[in-house]
Amino acid sequence: MEDKLTAILTRYRENEGNLISIMQDIEHEFGYLREDAINWVSEQLDVPASKFYGIATFYAQFHLKPKGKNVITACCGTACHVKGSERLINSLVKELNIPDGDDTSEDLKYTVEKVNCVGACSIAPVIIVNKAVHGKVTPDKLMKEIKTLKEGPKKEYTDYI
Amino acid sequence: MNKDVSIKVCMGTGGIAAGGGEVMAAFDRALTQRGIQASVEKHCSVHQVGCRGFCARDVLVDVIVDGAKATYEYIKPDMVEKIVSEHIVSGTPVAEWLVKDGYDDFHNKQVKVLLADCGELDPEDINAYINRKGYEATRKVLTTMTPRETIDEVKASGLRGRGGAGFPTGVKWESATKVDEPIKYIICNADEGDPGAFMDRAIIEGNPHALIEGMIIGAFAIGSHKGYVYIRAEYPLAVDRLRKAIVDAKAAGYLGENILGTGFDFDIKINLGAGAFVCGESTALMRSIEGRRGMPRPTPPRSTEKGLYDKPTVLNNVETLANVPYIIRNGAAWFAAYGTEKSKGTKVVALTGKIKNPGLIEIPMGVPLRQIVYDIGGGIEGGKRLKAVQSGGPSGGCIPVELIDTPVDFESLAKVGSIMGSGGMVVLDETDCMVNVAKYFLKFTESESCGKCIPCRIGTKRLLEILTRITEGKGREGDIELLESLSYDVMASSLCGLGQSAPNPIMSTIRYYRDEYEAHIYEKRCPAGVCKDLLSYSIVEEFCKGCTACSRVCPAGAIIGEKKKPHKIIQDMCIKCGACFETCKFKSIRKG
Known part of the structure; x- marks a missing residue:
């Protein structure tokens, strides 16, 4: 862990970064803001950990708990809302057994994230499954996608994004 | 065969979501396969271009042979082979896949300055x-x-x-x-x-x-x-x-x-x-x-x-x-030379919602809203009636159908109680509940309020609570007036633009759709049929053919009935998700 964090700190010093960019790198590296990682960086920089906590709880992008293996992002933008995104989210939460008030299933397999707007409103409603953007999603299409996710191997779409 | 061929594939977020990457790869493959015709390949290039605004019809592909351009819509990778062999090799465009119906209107009725280059040039070059x-x-x-x-x-x-x-x-x-x-x-x-x-x-x-x-x-x-x-x-x-x-x-x-x-x-x-x-x-x-x-x-x-x-x-x-x-x-x-006296130039607008041709458009400032919705956007989808256009996002307001001739510029939109904002326009039809729309935006601003100043932090929360109880059928007499006066306070005393404009969606929907608020509060009824708690679904027996489609989609198992006989919804079990309503082909499910 320390090697990875040292690399992050070097990058931060070279690029005149700030706490947010360090935390974005940590989130990217470990999938969430690990407490031990934050404590280590806080000591190295002599910045109180509470400051990191303050930033982490302010911005929607940061997670204090690990995310699931599969991340399903539901767009909650206006266009998606009027085209029925709420129903899609409800069925996702139910289908993937996401506990109330949480966004990740207990077995750490799935995270259902809600985001404000992914800016692809003309193909609303939009659901992003492991970085692959799906437009004009219907409950049927979504269930099929979830089924392949549950059964099949994880698809790699990262070539484009 | 010495042709100058260039192929442009739309690779914006919309294009990629529709499979633009696969389409590009398919063109690459199909063209290399015919590598025998070296001269074709030499002049051939597959470009990626940015968004051309009409994401609803992605993947859009331009095929330009010796300067003659043809545009295809809804292209999938398995269609590429035919385009290459018939159009590029034999010279006959595949007529049935060419863009049709409104595509030209969508583009020709716009004035493109900023977007003229988007969708034409390769953004990575x-x-x-x-x-x-x-x-x-x-x-x-x-x-x-x-x-x-x-x-x-x-x-x-x-x-x-x-x-x-x-x-x-x-x-x-x-x-x-x-x-x-x-x-x-x-x-x-x-x-x-x-x-x-x-x-x-x-x-x-x-x-x-x-x-x-x-x-x-x-x-x-x-x-x-x-x-x-x-x-x-x-x-x-x-x-x-x-x-x-x-x-x-x-x-x-x-x-x-x-x-x-x-x-x-x-x-x-x-x-x-x-x-x-x-x-x-x-x-x-x-x-x-x-x-x-x-x-x-x-x-x-x-x-x-x-x-x-x-x-x-x-x-x-x-x-x-x-x-x-x-x-x-x-x-x-x-x-x-573009625009109005006080609002110069063109404006890029994201036209979305219940519209036939959603997408990104550019218009000179001052164009009437009607022209955007009908001439460029092609009107309302599914033959429904236009109700309002929401502009300016969570800081904006709704422009009702009666004011559809309002010119789109900074001053005119402000006059009707909305704002230009950054240029988002969401078209709403008769099935959209205006109280629900206001609640949606307040939910957004309430959760995005940074919490530094009290009017915004607590004000938006109270506003959201009132709206929520109205949509749940628990609205009280005086709620509309309470919303108005609290909105006024939040606008007047918040620190930044977020709080100062957060009540706009409420103010503008009360201004134009007070009757809808009243129906929710006094009649416990949602005229647009959106608010779940004020709805019930039932089956009209004489229309029901007993096809069992509804009972199969019902996630709660609340629909019973034998095959080929009228079905019934058990009200206590119904979760009001509306799945049956959308599935029924015989319009036998009644919402109300």
């Missing part, structure tokens, strides 16, 4: 931009103009900020020059947070160099040597393309030290937003670039006096900056 007169404006400004002249030109054009407030850009630049301070910053606000808006994403994805050029010119005008682009992390493709564009511009000598040998230094750094809507507010955005919680501070002092790291800072929106090179290149008078 700086030479494509230079070939279309790119960086000419930078050269002109740096070699033949003074900062004063540059500011005067922008002032004369009448360009106003496209981020929402509509502040004159030239005036903003000028005020930054009045502060005597060696270090100044220019920031591009690409934290496009309004839900339902994607103009800035499309511009960066489709034409990133125009933004860079605008920043160079702005920096020269105010005497800044360092710029920041604060961009949403939710736009990965835009971030990548912008990164590449900055690297290429540096290599070509348009960014960095001693630009074009003129001695002017300027560099751009990208900062990724971390997902906070309030960071669209200028002082909050600057805190966020500094690596802190993005909370706004009271103004004055204005950012142009004390901004980022307490230095004079100019903050402009993406579309504003992207307009600048075109103004410099074509002259202020050319720009000012």
